[in-house]
Amino acid sequence: MLDTHTINVIKSTVPVLETEGVHITKRFYQTMFEAHPELLNIFNHANQKQGRQQVALANAVYMAALHIDRLEEILPVVKQIAHKHRSLGIRPDQYPIVGKYLLQAIQDVLGEAATPEILDAWAKAYGVIADAFIGIEQEMYQAAEQQPGGWEGFRAFTVQRKERESAVITSFYLVPQDGGELASFEPGQYISVKVHVPGQPYEQIRQYSLSDGPGQPYYRISVKREDGDDVRPAGQVSVYLHEQAQEGDVLYLSAPAGDFQLQRQHGRPVVLISGGVGLTPMMSMLRSLAAEQPQAGITFIHAASNSELHAMRRQVEEIASECPGLSAYYCYSTPTELDRQNAVFHYEGYLQPDWLKEMVPNLNADYYFCGPLPFMQAVNTALDQLEVPVEQRHYEFFGPAASLVASGK
Structure with missing residues (x-):
């Protein structure tokens, strides 16, 4: 002391x-x-x-x-x-x-x-x-x-399957190389992936949310390719995984971690809100909620630029078909003309409080949100305007923690 x-x-x-x-x-x-x-x-x-x-x-x-x-x-x-x-x-x-x-x-x-x-x-x-x-x-x-199936440090996993989810997101299905038991995890948690990118002097470690529910014979991560621009450098690990990691290759993983988890004790309806690759922990939560309480109130809202960048839509709709208590809505900021013709989204533009209020029948719910920082700030601002108590908001940053208050506010 x-x-x-x-x-x-x-x-x-x-x-x-x-x-x-x-x-x-x-x-x-x-x-x-x-x-x-x-x-x-x-x-x-x-x-x-x-x-x-x-x-x-x-x-x-x-x-x-x-x-x-x-x-x-x-x-x-x-x-x-x-x-x-x-x-x-x-x-x-x-x-x-x-x-x-x-x-x-x-x-x-x-x-x-x-x-x-x-x-x-x-x-x-x-x-x-x-x-x-x-x-x-x-x-x-x-x-x-x-824990059962647990391990110390980093463990070798084989890429069992590699599946394209959208123009920029690819899923990797990973199984233990030793054929041993797989530790369970809480929906919303992540694993660390350690790789040595060819030509780079240091090993690099990145955290990726587990994007499928627990209880599967594999871990699934869904990685967005970060190509970079004039402001941000390209993501060396994400580009490596997209371009070079192939089925049969070995990646090294730490055991699941993270405190972004479902709070089941409250019994309130659940609202899952994601933007872009922030979808990944929400998919794990959605899988688990649909299995545990298919009749209960679950609202799933995903924001993407358009259908080409909208990952895992088919999976969400398959879950919805078997889960009467689930309502799924999509918000596109820049839909294509074909998106408009086919009416594949529910709201055009950036997520707004009034629309969120229309989509969520009972505002007294637990809200989980994840995505790019500006998106998370917008969601948090919307929840402020809807007077949702802070203790009913749960979120995770991809990367170092930041402020949920947008600059200038």
Whole structure:
């Protein structure tokens, strides 16, 4: 536990962390990777280049400082990050490395303002926070390994089948190379895939949501090919999987992880809202809900540009045909003329609160949403306008956590 003086010193740094946090985390990653390039085998290079990881870490450090006297209030965030750490294979001996370069970055950016007193307080606080992560992650490692069909680290899986779902999304059906038992998972969870892309100096690890329900003899991931543009670099792993990974090839997977899970205890109707490849965890949830409560109220809403980029429609309609309690609706932002002629969508444009209200007969429901950040911000804004309680909203970011409040609002 931290003493009162240390807590007060940490809290005194909150204003400067709010303004200088991203500068500190940029410096942190720069110096750490220079000294320990082997850590580039773990971190997502695309998120580093886009600055998303630096912003996410800055927000986490800020929240830790803000709640340093009530760390239990950020426990849900700690557990969310711990799931990712376990999935990536983060080890306890890596925490001192992070602590060293984080303190160095604070000193580098703040200069004389980073007094010995402030640095000492942050060293103590980091030790407490690191111990909390290590303890939680140790429990997660044990649970992942000791569950039926579980394993430690990364396990070899064979690509049993590769199936195109849309112009940009392809599914991979993965089975254990050793023929052993397959660990179950909660709908909404993900696995990490570790690959060595030819021509690249480091291994790369990416998380992909499991896109089919539990209980199958395989894991299925459905990957969007990220070709990149003038702003974003191409996704090296997604392009590799689309272009080079073939049936019969071997991929290395961590056991399922993640806290984006169905909250079954409330008994409320469920609304699943997805945009683009955010469809993947929703498909797993939809499969499970349809099997568990086919008569109950389930609303499935998917937003895509048009039918060419709309993945898994046939699968959703097959589920709907056997699930009387399911209503499925599609929102197209840029439908083709053929889409309009065939009336294959229910709403044209971007998802709006009024239309969402029409599609959801009982607003007192649990809402799960996932997709690109602007889409998630739009959904969250719509739920604000519909006065849906925050505790009935459940979501997951693809990549580092970000704000659900759009800039400028």
